[in-house]
Amino acid sequence: MAGTLDLFEHQPEPPQPLAEGAWLLRGFVLDDAEQLLTDLQQVAARAPFRHQVTPGGYSMSAAMTSCGDLGWVTDRHGYRYSPTDPLDDQPWPALPESFKQLAARAAERAGYPGFAPQSCLINRYETGARMALHQDKDEQDLFAPIVSVSLGAPISFMFGGPTRSHQPVRWKIEHGDVLVWGGPSRLFFHGVAPLGKRADHPLTGSVRYNLTFRKVR
Ligand code: MD6
Numbered sequence: 001m002a003g004t005l006d007l008f009e010h011q012p013e014p015p016q017p018l019a020e021g022a023w024l025l026r027g028f029v030l031d032d033a034e035q036l037l038t039d040l041q042q043v044a045a046r047a048p049f050r051h052q053v054t055p056g057g058y059s060m061s062a063a064m065t066s067c068g069d070l071g072w073v074t075d076r077h078g079y080r081y082s083p084t085d086p087l088d089d090q091p092w093p094a095l096p097e098s099f100k101q102l103a104a105r106a107a108e109r110a111g112y113p114g115f116a117p118q119s120c121l122i123n124r125y126e127t128g129a130r131m132a133l134h135q136d137k138d139e140q141d142l143f144a145p146i147v148s149v150s151l152g153a154p155i156s157f158m159f160g161g162p163t164r165s166h167q168p169v170r171w172k173i174e175h176g177d178v179l180v181w182g183g184p185s186r187l188f189f190h191g192v193a194p195l196g197k198r199a200d201h202p203l204t205g206s207v208r209y210n211l212t213f214r215k216v217r
């Protein structure tokens with residue numbers, strides 16, 4: 001039955017500002033989520049998820065892989081972007097077409113037209129995995145925004161300010177949500193709280209994935 005409600009259900013929500021230059025696009029990738037998850041699994045079949053080690057010697061609780069011309073890696077020697085996967089010294093899998101299009105579309109919606117990412121870092125969170133407060137500052141190009149896509153189980157995202165001492169604001173981020181940020185908030189501190197025991201999604205079970213698209217150079 002076509003009720004008037006149907007007319008509203010497919011209206012995209014307007015972008016929600018988190019800070020100057022930072023936008024939350026609720027549900028922006030809902031229609032593309034299954035394709036993105038399929039393509040993600042293909043990337044992971046070639047470049048498997050792994051728990052990287054920080055320069056300080058800690059194993060990260062989120063498992064990671066990458067695709068695109070460059071991948072974000074960390075080991076005892078530091079954080080950096082690498083054109084090859086350290087597991088096999090081969091180039092990373094190419095960015096799937098669905099990833100490229102989605103990243104460009106989301107960036108444009110948030111006011112950053114012409115976004116062409118060189119790298120997509122894929123984080124996989126299982127119960128209890130988290131990401132401590134940090135800045136994304138390993139990129140040379142700090143003018144380009146970062147586009148961040150969340151798939152699967154919901155998580156509490158902490159969005160801080162220009163210094164570590166700014167009290168972060170918590171946002172519940174769900175399957176299909178996209179964050180786009182650049183400009184004045186490009187270097188703001190952020191992180192995610194531990195993935196809850198009861199976190200669940202029909203497409204991924206208790207797992208949450210996050211894709212972050214970056215222009216590095
Ligand atoms: C995450 N995201 O959502 C971790 N960084 O799992 C990030 O660290 C992040 O979402 C830069 C820009 C957007 C992000």
Ligand code: FE
Binds near residue numbers: 135
């Ligand atoms: Fe980050």
